[in-house]
Amino acid sequence: MDVVIRSGRGIGLLAVLLTLLIAGCGEEKPVKVGIESNFRPFTYTEDGENKGFEVELWKAIAQKANLQYELVPMTQGELSKAVKSGQVDMAIAGMTVNKARKDNFAFSDPYFQTGLVLLTASDNEEIKNKDDLTGKVIGTKSGSTSYIYAGGIQGTKEVRGYPDISDAYTDLKNKKLDAVIFDERNVHHFLQNDGEGKVKMVGEVLNKESYAVVTKKKNKHLGRINGAIETLGKDGTYEALYVKWFGSKPKKLPGQ
Secondary structure, eight states, rough: OOOOOOOSSHHHHHHHHHHHHHHHHHSSOOOEEESSSETTTTTTETTTEEEEHHHHHHHHHHHHOOOOOEEEEOOOHHHHHHHTTTTTSSEESSOOHHHHHHHHHHEOOOOOEEEEEEEETOOOOSSSSGGOOOEEEEEEEEHHHHHHHHHSSTOOOOEEESHHHHHHHOOOOTSOSEEEEEHHHHHHHHHHHHTSSSSEEEEEEEEEEOOOOOHHHHHTTHHHHHHHHHHHHHHHHHHHHHHHHHOOSSSTTOOO
């Protein structure tokens, strides 16, 4: 049945409705962004609020890239699976860029430079660097690049993976581990807040790592995200966030 709108008022109303419909179709849906629920000071959830350096950095990136978003906290072990399955569109949660991950995912330009370090008990005089780990029990986070690195050290007695790195730190304080290998900045945060003088960092940085936003292959937002990261490195926003969360200026800005 044909519907005929006879009045000028009806035609005007139809035009408004069509305009709203077209505008609504053109709007992008909020992207779902995975973050880690306990990776201080990068991303963590406290009293129901998402906090951390990467949370605030992502807010700035999304604003520059004109992206609406929803943060989805989860464990580190769930992040890669969530991106791969499409449960989230991307993740910003201390995700290290490496060859194995590049085979399955796409990465933004790096936004953070860090490395793995070695932690042991304050009264341990035997362990001074990774060459002293023969016959030792090492703790780290399951599924992380630190777990892969620790597993490649020859002669260790055992590498224990923990879903939450704070549990590894607790076992180290209680002398249930000989050492922990993990991200330099997270270790510094632990030493300053919960180390209680019972642990110390020894040796040099074990390797260099870069963090980036991880997505599925051919993500349409990556170009805008990269442009935003570059802008934040140039306009002082990145440096201000870095100083706020780490207490010093970054040695290297994104894009350098």
